[in-house]
Amino acid sequence: LLPTVKSTHRLLAVFVVTLLLNCAGEDPRFSTPATTFRTYRSALAAGDAETSWSCLSTGYRRLEYGEDPGLWTAHLKRDGRDESRQIRRLEISQETLINERVAFVQFDPSTVEAGHAPFFYFLHETDGWKITTHLDSLFRLELEGAIGRGEFHLPILRR
Secondary structure (H helix, E strand, O other), X not given: OOOOHHHHXXXXXXXHHHHHHHHOXXXXXXXXXXXXXXXXXXXXXXXOHHHXXXXXXXXXXXXXXXXXXXXXXXXHHHHHHHHHHHXXXXXXXXXXXXOOOEEEEEEOHHHOOOOOXXXXXXXEEOOEEEEEOOOOHHHXXXXXXHHHOOOOOOOOOOO
16 A cells, blocks of 8 residues: 555654654754864853853763852853863864763873873763763763663773
């Protein structure tokens, strides 16, 4: 049996609506961890506190700034130039999506300043990938789950 034109249009409409609903809320600035990092770097260079704040996960904002964007803005006024300089130097050598919820980017060691971590951690939130910290309880929970399901293996460090 061949579908009628009317039923084909209905199926197409359902498909388009489903596709839109699945993509709704996803901001292209946060479509991948690397894209989020580049958005963050550009916002810091421009002194754009609002956009740089939007690059941070909810858990990171809560842990570091008590969910107060004013504290973030004050931090940028005080230390933004140094932070921007450090972030501008970083070049991504690897982007690793552990699963649909957690990821990290690793920076080329030659671009990382002494005493700074060579990684940024990411958590996928409603509007995309957000920068977080390993101290974020949701990130830790998601990472532990990924390890438990065999989606990620911690490297074995040798001396």
